[in-house]
Amino acid sequence: MLDxxxxxxxxxxxxxxxxxxxxxxxNLKYLLNFDGLQGDGCLAVSRDGQRFVTDARYREELEDALPKEIELSITRDYYDVAQQYLSSKKAQTVGFETTVSFELYNQLLQLFGKQLKPEKNGR
Known part of the structure; x- marks a missing residue:
C-alpha cells in the first residue's frame, strides 16, 4: 500500500x-485498497505524509486496515480537510486527477485557488 x-x-x-x-x-482502491463508492473520500498526499479522509461508515474497517503511516480523518468535509492537511504540510502546488467532475473541480478550485494543478500523465 505505502509503496x-x-x-x-x-x-x-x-x-x-x-x-x-x-x-x-x-485510484483509491489501487492506493489504499479502499472499496468505497465514488465520492466517499479522498486521499491527500504531501511530500512527507498522507491522510485519508472519509466518513464514519468506514471508520472501523479503516482503523484496522490502514497502516499507521496513513493518517485517517473521519468527517463529511473531505476536501476541506484535505486542503487543511496539505496547507499544514506547506504544499504550494497541488495536483488533482483530470477525471474529476466539473462540480468537484469548482469545489477544489475554491479551496486551493491558484495552488491547484491538473495532472497530465507525468507532463
Whole structure:
C-alpha cells in the first residue's frame, strides 16, 4: 500500500507539485485498497505524509486496515480537510486527477485557488 503511494510521490517533481488530492474510486482502491463508492473520500498526499479522509461508515474497517503511516480523518468535509492537511504540510502546488467532475473541480478550485494543478500523465 505505502509503496504505491511512494510511486505517486516520486512523480511530484515531474508534475511540478508538492501535494496531490486523489478522489477517483479506482485510484483509491489501487492506493489504499479502499472499496468505497465514488465520492466517499479522498486521499491527500504531501511530500512527507498522507491522510485519508472519509466518513464514519468506514471508520472501523479503516482503523484496522490502514497502516499507521496513513493518517485517517473521519468527517463529511473531505476536501476541506484535505486542503487543511496539505496547507499544514506547506504544499504550494497541488495536483488533482483530470477525471474529476466539473462540480468537484469548482469545489477544489475554491479551496486551493491558484495552488491547484491538473495532472497530465507525468507532463
Amino acid at each position: 504505491r503511494i511512494e510511486k505517486l510521490r516520486a512523480q511530484f517533481d515531474n508534475l511540478h507539485i508538492d501535494g496531490f488530492v486523489v478522489t477517483d474510486k479506482f
